[in-house]
Amino acid sequence: AQKRYSDLRDKPARDRSGIEISLMMNAGLMADLPSLDGSGATGVGLFRTELQFLTRTRVPRRDELAALYARVMDAAGDKRVYFRTLDIGSDKVLPYMKPQEEPNPAMGWRALRVGLDKPGVLSMQLQALLRAANGRPLSVMFPFVATPEEFYRARDALLHQRDREAKLGRPVPKELRIGAMLETPSLGFAPDSFYKACDFISIGGNDLKQFFFAADRENERVRRRYDTLHSSFLTFLERIIARCGATGTVLSFCGEDAGRPVEALTFAALGIRKLSMRPASIGPVKHLIRRSDLGELRAIIQKSRNAGDESVRPAVMSYLASL
Numbered sequence: 001a002q003k004r005y006s007d008l009r010d011k012p013a014r015d016r017s018g019i020e021i022s023l024m025m026n027a028g029l030m031a032d033l034p035s036l037d038g039s040g041a042t043g044v045g046l047f048r049t050e051l052q053f054l055t056r057t058r059v060p061r062r063d064e065l066a067a068l069y070a071r072v073m074d075a076a077g078d079k080r081v082y083f084r085t086l087d088i089g090s091d092k093v094l095p096y097m098k099p100q101e102e103p104n105p106a107m108g109w110r111a112l113r114v115g116l117d118k119p120g121v122l123s124m125q126l127q128a129l130l131r132a133a134n135g136r137p138l139s140v141m142f143p144f145v146a147t148p149e150e151f152y153r154a155r156d157a158l159l160h161q162r163d164r165e166a167k168l169g170r171p172v173p174k175e176l177r178i179g180a181m182l183e184t185p186s187l188g189f190a191p192d193s194f195y196k197a198c199d200f201i202s203i204g205g206n207d208l209k210q211f212f213f214a215a216d217r218e219n220e221r222v223r224r225r226y227d228t229l230h231s232s233f234l235t236f237l238e239r240i241i242a243r244c245g246a247t248g249t250v251l252s253f254c255g256e257d258a259g260r261p262v263e264a265l266t267f268a269a270l271g272i273r274k275l276s277m278r279p280a281s282i283g284p285v286k287h288l289i290r291r292s293d294l295g296e297l298r299a300i301i302q303k304s305r306n307a308g309d310e311s312v313r314p315a316v317m318s319y320l321a322s323l
């Protein structure tokens with residue numbers, strides 16, 4: 001099987017009708033980067049920057065981070081890297097941070113909430129990213145945005161740092177794309193102006209699903225209880241797909257489900273054109289996309305929903321079995 005997938009490495013993830021899906025990889029450590037070539041990923045759809053903070057005994061310095069991000073961009077070459085700013089709190093506790101006693105850390109002081117309350121660390125990280133880019137294109141996404149206002153504040157912080165770099169005579173990215181991770185249902189109901197303001201939106205399905213079904217992603221008893229292919233969840237995803245389509249916002253999906261073939265294919269059939277996953281999943285997902293007709297699958301999914309099926313999984317599985 002490995003061999004079959006390596007033959008696919010340089011082939012596009014294009015379905016039988018010609019629809020192309022961009023399959024990117026998730027990364028967070030330098031050790032992940034060689035997979036960029038090996039897997040055939042079209043880019044890094046999610047670079048989790050907190051890993052660099054979690055593996056140290058003190059806050060990394062700006063120049064250390066800049067050097068590291070520069071190496072990531074060097075390794076990626078022409079491929080795009082979506083850097084996600086620090087997502088700490090919840091399950092990710094920094095060894096040098098005072099542990100927060102919180103009743104519900106997943107819904108607590110985490111990710112961008114910390115970044116906005118402690119702007120020093122966020123600004124330092126944004127400077128490091130700008131310096132690492134050194135004039136090259138840069139894509140930055142903010143984790144766990146719950147309201148447009150949070151996104152605007154984070155975006156302003158980045159634009160402020162960019163202007164500051166320019167004033168200091170340093171090169172600024174010739175193209176700066178700023179996006180939000182959609183991880184709370186609230187953003188599905190944000191106004192159009194928010195969607196227009198985002199250069200891209202990336203669905204963080206792990207958190208989104210946790211909050212959609214109110215089922216703790218860390219709790220073994222409930223974490224697999226609800227099906228990602230449940231009609232209600234798909235209805236919510238479709239809403240986001242339609243809104244991004246209407247505003248011309250680039251949409252991707254970067255939770256674990258993007259790397260599960262049945263889920264990935266369903267997302268593609270519903271209209272998500274970019275998926276970011278662990279590198280080892282790219283081969284299997286690409287293999288299935290190339291054998292499928294996404295329009296046909298979409299019709300099968302709609303039929304299943306119209307028939308009142310709670311989950312479209314059986315319908316998608318039987319389509320896959322027929323290939």
Ligand code: PEP
Pocket residue numbers: 046048087183203204205206207208254255256
């Ligand atoms: C997610 O929530 O789906 C996601 C990609 O981020 P993380 O798993 O790091 O929370």
Ligand code: MG
Pocket residue numbers: 143183204206207
């Ligand atoms: Mg998340």
